[in-house]
Amino acid sequence: MVYRHLNEKDRFYIEQRLSEGDSLRSIARALGFSPSTISREIKRHTPIDFKGLYCHRLTSRCAQEKRANAKQGQAFRQISEEAKMLIHQRLSTHTSDQATLFRTNKLQ
Incomplete structure (x- = not known):
């Protein structure tokens, strides 16, 4: 169909x-x-x-x-609070996006 x-x-x-x-x-x-x-x-x-x-x-x-x-606002709906906090922390300390992504994927 x-x-x-x-x-x-x-x-x-x-x-x-x-x-x-x-x-x-x-x-x-x-x-x-x-x-x-x-x-x-x-x-x-x-x-x-x-x-x-x-x-x-x-x-x-x-x-x-x-x-x-x-579609607006759906990008981060399924991310855990722990992952959100980690992303925020890494971005505020200017950690590379690759390192942040690697670490976040380990949490999921």
Whole structure:
């Protein structure tokens, strides 16, 4: 199974079909996605002040922003506190990055 994100054309298609009153299931079938994917798309990317109206331009922009922000801050989430302290200590004493990396890998 190939995994892909909804693109702007897909979102435009969703907007058009919703305005025609088509069901989420028929839209999903036509696009080759699960009905739950279409439902989540509408729930996640439709602003509250739009009162349920789906706008493909706005949702595309919103999805891009969420995707861009999703990776921020994940680089050091799985590092132990001990490793964080060691890295901070080594950087503050100007220890080489190779020596710091070697020592940190031994802790993990």
